[in-house]
């Protein structure tokens with residue numbers, strides 16, 4: 518499954534605790550794909566993903582239990598995918614939902630952004646689920662949210678940046694794109710949106726990639742022998758990082774935990790040097806043995 522799809526799937530399952538944040542997230546879905554139709558007699562929010570549609574429906578049902586809702590699906594023109602619509606029926610209930618979306622607590626900015634940081638995070642999550650994507654970090658660092666509505670783009674841009682990040686804006690094929698290209702900032706945004714599994718995956722790939730880059734720079738001016746030592750060190754680090762992505766390292770048997778920690782703290786040390794750091798000291802083959810044990814554990818976990 519694509520990294521982006523997996524991240525969205527995780528976010529689609531989050532229902533905020535606070536009512537204010539539920540309304541905030543719903544208002545993002547409305548800003549991107551919502552319409553007050555038939556002269557105000559019903560309210561539609563569209564989405565191409567059934568999973569996200571279900572979330573929109575659940576948010577509406579939790580917030581406005583009295584509202585009558587309907588789910589409609591139709592094939593998108595010229596495209597194979599479906600469009601799902603959550604419809605709030607009757608003028609009274611459509612107006613009730615609309616009023617709630619429009620009358621949240623705002624800051625005095627242009628365009629207006631939500632006053633509470635908790636709500637801004639929920640808004641950005643809704644925006645990302647509406648029209649967002651994230652590239653597999655193994656390829657490149659890129660997260661974006663696009664829309665053809667400039668007010669909505671500015672609102673997303675301002676909301677993200679008010680949370681301490683530096684998103685940028687560009688225009689592509691009639692759409693306005695709000696994007697982040699910095700790995701650390703993408704991690705922070707994933708955290709703010711609540712995508713903790715995606716964050717963990719992103720981080721472990723990022724750490725390895727950074728290390729490979731560092732090592733490649735080193736290897737270029739080292740001998741073949743050193744090269745081999747470093748290749749082994751990378752492999753060992755990879756194994757430890759993989760295990761760490763699945764369980765706390767401290768759950769390992771103490772001897773394996775010791776060597777795993779030493780490897781992480783001394784990425785370029787040789788086996789002999791690592792052996793001198795253990796308590797009590799170990800021979801090179803003793804260190805090697807422990808790494809073989811770690812490799813077995815990582816294989817069991819699916820490496």
Ligand SMILES: [Zn+2]
Pocket residue numbers: 535536537538539541633634635636637
């Ligand atoms: Zn809130």
